[in-house]
Amino acid sequence: MGRKVTVATCALNQWALDFEGNCERILRSIEVAKAHGAKYRLGPELEICGYGCADHFYESDTLLHSFQVLRNLLEAPVTQDIICDVGMPIMHHNVRYNCRVLFLNRKILLIRPKMLMANHGNYREVRWFSPWNKLRQVEEYFLPRMIQEVTGQDTVPFGDCVLSTKDTCIGTEICAELWNPNSPHIQMGQDGVEIFTNSSASHHELRKADQRVNLIKSATTKSGGIYLYANQRGCDGERVYYDGCAMVAINGDIVARGAQFSLDDVEVITATLDLEDVRSYRGELCQPRLESEFKPCHRIKVDYSLSSCEDVYLPTHQPIEWHFHTPEEEISLGPACWLWDYLRRSGQAGFLLPLSGGVDSSSTACIVHFMCVLLCQAVEGGNGRVLEDVRRVVGDESYRPQDPKELCGRIFTTCYMASENSSEDTRNRARDLANQIGSTHMNINIDMAVKGILGIFSAVTGRWPQFRANGGSHRENLALQNVQARVRMVLAYLFAQLSLWARGKPGGLLVLGSANVDESLTGYFTKYDCSSADINPIGGISKTDLKRFLLYCAEQLQLTALRSVLAAPPTAELEPLTEGRVSQTDEADMGMTYSELSVIGRLRKLSKCGPFSMFCKLIHMWKDALSPSEVAQKVKHFFRIYSVNRHKMTTVTPSYHAENYSPDDNRFDLRPFLYNTRWSWQFRCIDDQVAVSKFHSRASRRKGDHRREPVITMSCFSCTQVTQMAANAPKQ
Structure with missing residues (x-):
């Protein structure tokens, strides 16, 4: 009957500028897709060159090598008799575009440029690419000679168009276009396009996967259709981790899906679907277009069918339920996969971690252990690429990992760096967890x-600084803490470079950092201390989530040492002990709790709050625990320490991006690092508002109403009115 189609999408672990490796993975995915009977293969965004090329997109080399790979793909026997949809950068009329190239049997069918760009958070696409803003317009693109020699074509269609086969119609979306309120699939579906494809480079973030799945389900719930989603996988050389989740949906249901986290470099998802299901679904829901301004899609016709005449007995894929990972599972899987990508591609022999016995470094250690668990599972499952990479990392061509604990001993070194201010409790916790x-x-x-x-300082100045507990000043106390922290960084790198040499083994170790996102937000770490490392797997994770993760590890991996870690108050142990016990705690030093910091961080980044607007929100959010005056003090204290320490984020260790309020200055959170730390205008507005609230509170008590008076906010009065009312309020 010719109505059932088999299509394929994939998740590929591409690497920026790794043209040879990227080409090999693309060819392998096409080979798998054809082996499963697919007639159409979709790949992730910019898969030929890698998504994370950044300013390398400016280089003509990147465009040249992308076309060289495209030529290899066109000529490869495996790409014959299947429509291949690949991503690469292309320059058209001297303008750079992020494009999809669709080809079949050595002929390029069309080039579709991205129309809606990702330009927020981790993404800066308009820095390198221009959006194609000519709706429903198609131009001629003159192919480079190297491509003309293969295809025999001088020009091909370039622009906003869809592919019309003999049996269906296929339309393209690229990554961010799905997330846009005016997604292309809306009008394409109304114009009869039956198969939508989306090639993405969508990163992992805690608690984000359901948004992506719901968007794809919604795209076909409203007007029917088949939706193919492809995504990058792996680190691609950057701070983000692309988490796969390739999937196929039809009429609002997911019918096939790939893994969210995996060590497989190539994962292909195929599905067989009935086009009549789309047509029946639309027959009841869709009405003819009535708008006079409607522009139909520009169709590129191809003499090819996705279906066959003998598909009556071909089974179709049925809806499946998507089981989402918990945040604790995401922390155990995402950063672990990211660490493995970084390790195997860095050429190093393992990791070194300063293990303090606290929540942060213990979390980092557990993530490395989970990485070893994943490696052993992959090898046991027959993943030859992982086995080859493990053997290269450990320097043993006959090695086969079977026990995660034994593998951990080969590639992971931990060290407890004690000082006279360290307690026996933290030393024991670090030792027990390492064991x-x-x-x-x-x-x-x-x-x-x-x-x-x-001693060097004393020889030069004739002075010996003292801790505050011994009569020293604040400056002396801070300097003495910082010198300990920085010595630990120097020693960490020394042992990372030479500890394997001292044991007669080849290679060096990557130093792991362990500062969480909340500490980065306040700058509660020493610049160039042991938080300065090669990479940091927890730099985008909150302390609250890390505690839950350790509890999960204690239960899932039977790591009983973690219970004492969780029970202990977080401390830097940089000041003298009191009767052998820790006298310094992180939350006391910061002046606020980690849970308060998480709220403040989200208001600052996600709600775009400055000091005054944050105060206006928090007086309602924290009204049951804090008075307006206390909220004001919290807000002012945060912005003071945030602005004083913001300079530290310019040198922060590259961290796994997992939280949407990350303060990472190097890519995600672009703000100054030199502030007027007095915030005089902003804090005066807060003080004036507090005065108003006190005035109304007293007025309410004079009237005999002792109920809690709602606090007046900026929505009630302008700053000028607030100032005038405060000036007329009775003095205390």
Whole structure:
């Protein structure tokens, strides 16, 4: 009857500028798709060159090598008799575009440029590409000679068009276009396009996967249709991790899906679907277009069918239920896959982590252990690429990992760096956790190095600084804490470079950082201390989520040492002990709790709040616990320490992006690093508002109404009115 189609989409672990590897993975995905009977293969965004090329997109080399790969794909026997949809940058009329290239049997069918760009958060697409803003318009694109020699074509269609086969019609979306309120699939569906494709480079973020799935289901719920979604996988050389989730949907149901987190470089998802299901679904819902301004899609016809005449007995895919990972599972999987990508591509022999026995470094250690679990599972499942990479990392061509704990001992070194201010409790917690996960563990005492550095200072100045507990000033106290932290960074890199050499083994180690997103937000770390590392898997994760993750690890992996880690108050242990016990805690030093910081961080980044608007929101959110005056003090304290420490984010270790209020200055959160830390105008507005609230509170009490009076907000009065009312209020 000729109505059932088999289509394929995929998740590929591409790498920016790895043209050879990217080409090989694309060809492998096409081979798998054809083996499963697919007549159409969709790949992720910019898969030929890699999505994360950044300013390399400016280089003519990137465009040249992309066309060279395209030529290889056109000539490859495996790409014959299947429509291949690949992504690459293309320059048209001296303008750079992010494009899809569709080809069949050595002929390019069309080039479709991206029309709606991703230009927020981690994305800066308009820095390198221009959007195609000519709706329903198609131009001629003159092919480079190297492509003409293969295709025999001088020009091909370039623009906003769809592909019309003998049995159906296929329309393209690219990544962010799905998330736009005016998505192309809306009008394409109204014009009879039956199959929508989306090639993406969509990164992982905690609690985000359901948004992506719901958007795809919604796209075909409203007007029917088949939707193919392809995505990048892996780190691509950047801070973000692309988490796959390739899927196929029809009429609002997901019928096939790939893994969200996986060590497979190539994953192909195929589905067989009945076009009559789309037509029946639309027959009841869709009405003829009545708008006189409607422009039909520009159709590019191809003499090819996705279906066959003998498909009556071909089974179709049925709806499946999507089970989403919990945030704790996401933390165990996403950063672990990201670490493995970084390790295997860096050429190093493993990781080194300063393990303090606290929540942050323990979380990092557990993520590395989960990485070893995933590696052993992949090898056991027959993943030859993972086995080859593991053998190269450990330097043993006959090695076969079977036990995660044993593998952890080969590629993971932890060290507890003690000082005279360290407690026996933290030393024991670090040792116990290292024993349970199997890392090679060392105890290092840093006192000799610290005293040596202070001795140099004393020899030059004739002064020896003292801790505050011993009568020293605040400046002395802070300097003495910082020198300990920075000595730990120097020693971490020394042992990372030479510890394997000292054991007679080849290679060096990557240093792991362990500062969480909340500490980065306030700058609660020493610049160039042991938070300065090669990479940081938890730099985008909140302390609250990390605690839940450790509880999950304690239960899932039976790591009993983590219970004592969770029970202990977070501390930097940089000040003298009191009767052998820790006297310094993180939350006391910061002046607010980690849960408060999470709320403030989201208001600052997601709600775009400055000091005054944040105060106006928090007086309602925290009204049951804090008075307006107390909220004002919290807000002012946060913005003071945030602005004083913002400079630290310019040198922060590259971190796994997992949280949408990340303060990462290097890409995600672009703000100044030199502030007027007094915030005089902003704080005066807050103080005036507090005065108004007190005035109304007293007025209410004089009237005998002792109920809690609602706080007046900016929506009630302008700043000028607030100032005038405060001036007329009775003095306290």
